[in-house]
Amino acid sequence: SRNAQYVVDNFPEGDRILRAGQVLLQRIRGYQDGSNEVRMAISDPTLENEEAAWRKIGLSAVLLRECYEHSQSL
Numbered sequence: 001s002r003n004a005q006y007v008v009d010n011f012p013e014g015d016r017i018l019r020a021g022q023v024l025l026q027r028i029r030g031y032q033d034g035s036n037e038v039r040m041a042i043s044d045p046t047l048e049n050e051e052a053a054w055r056k057i058g059l060s061a062v063l064l065r066e067c068y069e070h071s072q073s074l
Contacts, residue, residue, distance in 0.1 A: 017073050024070055027063060034060060 008015045034056025041053035 017070075020073075021070060024066060028067070031060075031063065032056070 034053065037049070037053040037056045041049040
C-alpha cells in the first residue's frame with residue numbers, strides 16, 4: 001500500500017526493525033521448550049540424551065538473546 005511504501009522510503013531503519021520483529025515472532029510461535037529433552041537427560045543420563053538437552057537449551061538461549069537484542073533496537 002501507499003503508506004507502507006512511505007515508511008520504507010522515509011524510515012528504512014524502522015522498516016528493517018519491524019521486518020526483523022516479524023521474523024522473530026515467527027520463530028517464537030514455533031518455539032519448543034526442550035523440557036522433554038531435559039527430563040530425559042535427568043532420568044536417563046546417556047551422552048545422547050545430555051547432548052539433545054544441551055542443544056535445546058542452546059537454541060532457547062539464542063532465541064532469548066535475539067529477543068533481548070530486538071527489544072534494545074526498539
